[in-house]
Amino acid sequence: MKISFTKALCGALASALFLAPANARPIDEDDFVKGEETILEDKGYILISGPSRWGVTLMKEPNPDDIARYQEAYEEAFAEASEDYEKKQARYLKRKENPIEGRALPDEPIKPERETFRIVQIERFMASQFGPTDVFKKGDGQYTYLEEVEPGTYTWYGPVFLSPGEGYIGQCYCMGTVKFEVEPGIITNLGNSLFALPKWEDDKTAPPLDIIYPMGLGAVTVKLPTESAPVSYDLPVSLQGQPVRTPELFAVGKINNFYGKMIGRMAPIEGVLAYDRDRVIDVKAERAAKAKVVAEAAEAKAAAEAKAAAEALQAQGKAEEQQMEDAIASEAQTSDQPETDTETGSHE
């Protein structure tokens, strides 16, 4: 049995609402050179380069302000859906009271209830998407994207993006990926590291479906990386002299396939991301935990040795003290004895 399309459509219309994700804002190199765009102190900037056009979804970890914004969006959506329901219900009742011969009565609208009313998930609410269009610079076989985003911690969700008229396309790194920090007032330069660092050749997957993005009269095929490559953080000349930092990457565990697309994972990255079958290993955390255990063991050993030394010293001290006491006692005992004529041995 399959679930009916109409039923699902009506249910979804009543129970969910689309909210646009907080997209990144692309910056064009010409505008930057002309001074129409600058690096603002309160904004974050992500620079990504690669050998082909690329579509990207990054998910920002929500802070308390984001969560408040999300809750506000929920309330707005719920109020809107409730208002919409009232109108539909009135039309439905009117139609029910005045049946049209030969035409069936439509399904009764479903009243939105907080228990079942949903807006888009918070992870998607926090998603920033960009590419494959709106490059900062292209040439010499390189495509560079510079995006203005809100500062925060971003998870690299994978090459998933909205294709006009097609919906979302691409592949999520749902079964293992990385995150990094985007600081305000600085360009976070990822270079080509997200494509070049992972050992794709050691983590074979099924041949993917083509990710085709229509552009103008043609189309662009977004190529998924299959092999690691030399890592480059080279900056376009126009950005040299700007505040730039290379972010540290950290492992991220499994994430849901929010867009219902191809499942994949980032291939292992030395010192960052590893796998035990499908278990994601945070290499840095693991190393830190091991280092902590070693440090604690060393500390415990040093403490034990110090304690033993102290005890030995204490024991030695006691022994010396005892010896001294014995010596004093012995001397006292000697001095308490009556004096004798050493020659005659008789008392005077």
Next chain:
Amino acid sequence: MKLAYRLLPLLLPLAGAAQAQSLVDEQQTRSFTANEIAAVEMPTLGFDVRKAKVKDFKKYYYFHRDETSFEEAFADLTECDALSSGLAAYTGDREPYPGYYATQYGIGGVIGGVLGNMLADAIYGSSERRALRRINMRNCMGFKGYQRYGVPKKLWKEFNFEEGGGREDDEIREAALMQQAKVASGLKPQQEVLER
């Protein structure tokens, strides 16, 4: 249908349901009694390789992993099935705010996923969705260390389902996944392993 098609770009983003990201991937393993496992019918897997259409194996295959219990295999297949479908596969252990997960999961999420898939069918065609599911199950189970073995379509259909026309009924789905778990945790197949 016309109305539905006009709404496609607007509604597509509803697909899927949320969960957290966590390195603590504790799998929820459902327990089965020996009788329950014994009651799951083992599908027929024997066939004459010389007569089989080997090129069909890129579409029709099953999974097996050594030293794997029925419970483990069922949990793995269930996780991959949910992930592939765009439904909530992971619950995580951190909430963005208290009560978030309690309010996020329910019929809304399920309908969102179902609807997204149906709308995707209308756009891409059901063959694309069938291909997507094959890739997803292959990748997910491959990451989990399962090996793939080809099987003729006729036999494959007896314990698998395709979702080109919409989401399969949950009971049929679970019965198929249990049969697949029996195969995945059963005797090692005596045939060539397919590429991961």
